[in-house]
Amino acid sequence: MTRIRFHQELEDLKHRILEMAGMAEQAIDLAVQAYTQRDLALCRRVLANESAINRAEREVDEFAVDLLAMQQPMAVDLRFILAVIKINADLERVGDQAVNIAQRVMNMISHPVFDLPVDIPAMAGRVRAMVRDALKSFIEGDTELARHVLEADDEIDRLNHEAFSALSTTMQTKPDCAVQALDALSIARNLERVADHATNIAEDVIFWVRGADVRHGAGQTTAGI
Amino acid sequence: MGTAVEVRDLKAWFGKAEALHGINIAIETNHATAVIGPSGCGKSTFIRCLNRMHETNPDAHAEGEVKIGGSDIYAMPAVDVRRKVGMVFQKPNPFPSMTIYDNVAAGLKLNGMGKRHVLDEVVERSLQQAALWEEVKDVLKKKSGASLSGGQQQRLCIARALAVNPEVLLMDEPASALDPISTAKIEDLIFELKQKLTIVIVTHNMQQASRVAEFTGFFLLGNLVEFDKTEKIFTNPSDKRTEDYITGRFG
Numbered sequence: 001m002t003r004i005r006f007h008q009e010l011e012d013l014k015h016r017i018l019e020m021a022g023m024a025e026q027a028i029d030l031a032v033q034a035y036t037q038r039d040l041a042l043c044r045r046v047l048a049n050e051s052a053i054n055r056a057e058r059e060v061d062e063f064a065v066d067l068l069a070m071q072q073p074m075a076v077d078l079r080f081i082l083a084v085i086k087i088n089a090d091l092e093r094v095g096d097q098a099v100n101i102a103q104r105v106m107n108m109i110s111h112p113v114f115d116l117p118v119d120i121p122a123m124a125g126r127v128r129a130m131v132r133d134a135l136k137s138f139i140e141g142d143t144e145l146a147r148h149v150l151e152a153d154d155e156i157d158r159l160n161h162e163a164f165s166a167l168s169t170t171m172q173t174k175p176d177c178a179v180q181a182l183d184a185l186s187i188a189r190n191l192e193r194v195a196d197h198a199t200n201i202a203e204d205v206i207f208w209v210r211g212a213d214v215r216h217g218a219g220q221t222t223a224g225i
Numbered sequence: 226m227g228t229a230v231e232v233r234d235l236k237a238w239f240g241k242a243e244a245l246h247g248i249n250i251a252i253e254t255n256h257a258t259a260v261i262g263p264s265g266c267g268k269s270t271f272i273r274c275l276n277r278m279h280e281t282n283p284d285a286h287a288e289g290e291v292k293i294g295g296s297d298i299y300a301m302p303a304v305d306v307r308r309k310v311g312m313v314f315q316k317p318n319p320f321p322s323m324t325i326y327d328n329v330a331a332g333l334k335l336n337g338m339g340k341r342h343v344l345d346e347v348v349e350r351s352l353q354q355a356a357l358w359e360e361v362k363d364v365l366k367k368k369s370g371a372s373l374s375g376g377q378q379q380r381l382c383i384a385r386a387l388a389v390n391p392e393v394l395l396m397d398e399p400a401s402a403l404d405p406i407s408t409a410k411i412e413d414l415i416f417e418l419k420q421k422l423t424i425v426i427v428t429h430n431m432q433q434a435s436r437v438a439e440f441t442g443f444f445l446l447g448n449l450v451e452f453d454k455t456e457k458i459f460t461n462p463s464d465k466r467t468e469d470y471i472t473g474r475f476g
Contacts, residue, residue, distance in 0.1 A: 003473030072432050074459050074471040211461030 006071045010080060013063055017084050017091070020056040021135050023049065024091040027098035028131065028194060032124040034105045035187065038113070046102035053095035060088045076208070083208035087138065090197040090204075094131065097190045097197070104183040104190070114177040116184045117166040120191070123159045127191045127198070130156070134201040141209045149202035150214070156195035163188035229254040229393055229423035230275060235289035237270050237279055244270045246447045247289070252393075252440070257415055257424040259434035259455065262444035263470065268427045271444065272395045275425065276310035277303045294392050308336065311386030315398040317378035319370025319385070325352075325361050328370040328381055332389045347388050354421075355384035356414050376407025383414065394418065396426040400433065412437050431471055435459045443467045 027046055034042035064085050067073065073081055130152050137146040167185040171178045203215050230252035237245040245267045252258050260268040273279040274287045277298060291298045298306045319328045329348045338344070348365070352358040357380040361373070370381050379399060386394060396415075400408040415424055415437045428434050434441055435455055442452040443462070451464045462468045469475050 006473065074431060075462055075468045077472045078460060 003071075006067075006073075006077075009063075009067055009071070010077060013060070013067065013081070013084055016056070016060050016063060017088060018135070018139065020053065020060060020088065020091050021138075023053050023056060024094040024098070025128070025131055025135070027053065027095050028101075028124075028128060031098040031101035031105065032121065032128070034102055035108075035124075036121050038105070038109050040106060040109055043102040043106045043109075046098050050095055050099050053092060057088055057092040061085060064088070076211075079208045079211060083138075083204040086204050087201050090200045094194050094197050097194045100190045101187050104186050108180055108183045111180055112177075114180045116177070116181060117170060118163045118184050118188060120184060120187055123156070123163070123188060123191050126152070126159070127156060127195045130195050130198040131201075134198040134205070137202055137205045138208075141205070143206050143209050146202035146205040146209075150199055153195050153199045156192055160188050160192035226256070227254045228252065229294065230425070231290070231292040232275075233290040235271070235274055235287065235291060237267070237274055237287040238285060239282065240284040244447050245274070245287075248449050250442060250449060250452055252423060252425060254423050255419055255421075256440060257419050257426060257438040258440040258442065259438035260425065260427045260442050260444060261429070261431060261434050261471075262450075263475075264429075266444040267447040268444045269397055271449075272312075272397060272425055272427055275393065275395055276312055277306050278312065308332075308389050309391055310393045310395060311389065311391035312395040312397070313379070313382050313386055313399045315401050317375060317382050317402070319373070319378050319381050321369060321371040323370055324366045325368055325370055325373070325381060326365040329384045329388050332385060336389065348384075351384040351388040352381075354387050354418065355380045356410060356417070357381060357384055374407070376403050376410060379403060379407065379411060380414065383411075383418075387418075391422060393423045393425065396424060398427055398429060401429065408433070431459070443470060445470070 027049055030042050030046050030049075033039065034046065064081050067081055071077075130149050133145055133152075134149045136142065137149065164185060167181045167188075170181040174181075200215075206212055206214050228251045230250075232248055232250045232252075235245055235248040236243060248271060260271060262268045270279055275291060275293070275298075279285050279287055280303075287299075293306070293309050298310075320331060323331065326348055329351050330344045333344060333347055338347075349358060349362075352361065357377060360377060361368070361381075370378060373381060379402075383394075383399075400411045403411065412433065415426065418424060426434070426438060438455050440452065441455045441458040443450045443458065443464070443466075445466055451458065451462055451467045453463070457463075458467060459471060462471065
């Protein structure tokens with residue numbers, strides 16, 4: 001084994017991105033919890049935590065760029081660092097989506113409770129599972145699990161369409177709860193975007209491990225990856 | 226694209242020790258092909274077989290087929306092979322007592338070409354191709370090859386090799402003894418030269434291989450483990466041994 005220091009630094013980079021992943025996951029968990037409990041304090045925690053995620057994003061990027069410049073990585077190491085840079089951006093965006101959800105929840109809290117025709121917690125549960133699996137696939141280099149994440153995205157898209165349809169109808173038929181319906185619709189869309197980021201992460205894992213680019217439907221058949 | 230060098234089942238020995246175990250490779254015309262691998266893997270032996278330099282070692286011999294431009298190099302006189310296939314070494318080796326002009330003209334004179342106006346033309350053309358003309362044109366017959374800087378000496382050696390108009394240029398770690406500026410000049414030169422001829426370059430510097438070569442072969446223990454487009458080798462090699470080597474996990 002040579003280049004021991006470099007490979008230790010790659011491990012260090014992995015730890016750092018996983019720390020950031022933990023913050024992004026927690027942000028989504030808190031935002032969803034804030035929705036179900038209509039908890040203003042939890043919303044404020046999500047907003048307060050955003051700067052830590054942004055700071056972590058910059059630090060991971062700087063570290064990754066330093067490794068590219070100083071170590072001239074090749075092959076699987078090069079793909080790993082490129083994947084980390086992209087995953088880093090996706091995690092930061094997950095943090096942004098959590099903030100968006102928290103802001104919508106704050107708005108909802110200021111209005112009366114209304115029984116809306118959308119199951120946000122159920123959708124959130126599926127999205128969080130996607131994020132969790134995407135990160136687990138990254139930790140373990142498991143492309144099979146990453147492939148499952150890609151497949152799960154279609155279900156989230158379907159739930160988002162259903163939410164859009166149902167909440168649009170609510171806004172038209174019950175104008176007095178239009179604000180709450182619009183907030184819920186935005187939250188569903190935010191969750192759908194979190195799922196997209198989980199999908200991106202899974203694609204990056206496949207790129208890192210296999211060197212295969214499966215973005216935008218490239219290689220429609222992901223079986224065997 | 227065509228094949229400039231076709232190698233089939235090439236084996237090479239030092240005494241009884243087999244250094245190459247049956248190499249098969251087709252090297253594309255007008256492209257640069259890099260040969261990489263750890264020390265002792267056989268990469269220098271391989272390129273020295275391509276101009277029959279290997280057999281100049283005591284007790285060394287080679288078997289197999291090497292065709293340059295379709296002709297079997299083992300079926301022609303070695304001197305003709307070396308006219309078709311030039312070589313540049315790790316350490317610049319200009320003839321120290323000769324002027325710059327005579328260093329470049331030496332190969333032509335050996336081949337019996339002595340007409341002054343022809344020599345003048347070829348020396349200028351070769352030095353221009355080697356990107357050295359502007360730096361030495363005023364001292365061609367005043368300064369010796371040894372008086373030049375290391376980078377200039379290496380380009381002088383390239384000019385000397387180009388003077389006999391070879392089809393293939395072999396380069397054995399041509400920039401490993403040079404500073405970054407001189408290295409960049411050699412790399413720029415490789416880019417220019419491959420428009421006219423075929424280049425095979427041995428290098429320990431993988432970044433250099435990735436910068437200058439369209440194709441790369443990875444040698445290990447006398448075998449050609451993998452040969453592919455350079456971007457494939459350096460981003461997603463097919464063989465685990467290649468990946469382990471270029472990522473520094475062994476070697």
